[in-house]
Amino acid sequence: MKFDFKRFLIINIGLFVLACGLHFFLNPSELAVGGTTGLALIISNLIPKLSYGLLLAFLNITLFIIAFIVLGREFGGYTLYASMALSGILLILELFIPIEAPFTDDLFINLVFGMLIVGVGMGFVFNQNASTGGTDIIAKIINKYSHIEIGKSLLIADFLITLFASFVFGPRLGMYALLGVIINSLVIDKMIAGFNVKINMIIISNEYDKINNYIIHEIIRGTTIYHATGGFSNEDKRIINTIVDRREYIKIRDFVKSVDHRAFVSISYVTEVEGEGFTYD
Incomplete structure (x- = not known):
């Protein structure tokens, strides 16, 4: 497996953001919002002598074999690293920035801000084809075989954890936790969609040959x-269709304006593209 520094860096940024959401907002408020992180919080509450970070690492180990077998060595390897790194970051935060009380007195504010931060962090990690272990692995398996969005898959996987939390911390915290899982699901799906968004361009111009050559030879993208x-003019037209990322779109748009200021350009956003130049060579 070839080491990818950019991917490694993005995963670590996501893990740090995720750990901050847990440490500063969710854990002090006893908001067990699903996953092994939530399960570890429940168990550490029942057995106070157990370290939350160490318990989280122990729980995650049981799901790694499944990740390696079902989702492949690459996913399993990054997931193994991510889960251990998350546990390590949480242990460091526990040692150097201990939190004795919730960040604010308002439980709802802690929930919303905590889940927004956690969701952003998990979005970074999931987008790099990794996870933080635990029910994230189960969610990825559901996503792989059912094509249900990863956030909704995680919602399914975490429902039982929040149900368990309602018995340990009371129905009020349990319902808050369920609300948190729903927020987390929505944030993750929006994050991943934002990472993967592409732009579908439709260009109508008398200079279609120049524009087509520019897209193929300068942008290195395919066209149709x-x-x-024309319905109004009854003239023959050539329509160029291509799918590009945001940066490429800006270059093409500016070039089109420079060669034909009367060109018609229409765009739409797509969140999933598979095929040459996007998912495989």
């Missing part, structure tokens, strides 16, 4: 040219 007839 449609033959059409």
Whole structure:
């Protein structure tokens, strides 16, 4: 498995953001919002002598074999690292920045801000084809075989944990935890969609040949040219269709303006693209 420094860096940024959401907002408020992080919080509450960070590491180990077998060595390797790194970051935060009380007195504010921060962190990690272990692995398996969005898959996997939390911490905290899981699901799906968003461009211009050559040879993207007839002018037209990322779109848009200021350009956003130049070579 070839080491990818950029991917490694993004995963670590996500883990740090995730750990901050847990340490400063959710754990002090006893908001067990699913996952092994929530289960570890429940168990550490029942057995106070157990370290939360160490308990989290222990719980995650039981799911790694499944990740390696079902989701592959690459996913399993990054997941193993991510879960251990998350436990380590939480242990460091416990030692150097201990939190004795919730960040604020308002439980709802702790929940919303905590889940927004956690969701952003998990979005970074999931987008790099890794997870933080625990029910994240189960969610990834559900996503792989059912194509249910990863956030909704995580919602399914975490429901039982929040149900357990309602018995340990009371129905009020349990319902807050369930609300947190729903927020987390929505944030993760939005984050991943934002990472993967592409732009579908439709260009109609008399200079279609120049524009097409620019996209193919300068942007290095494929195009499709449609033959059409203008409904109003009754003239033959050439329609260029291509899918690009945001940066490429800006370059193409500016080039089109420079060669034909009367060109018609229409764009739409797509959140999943598979095929040449996107998911495989």
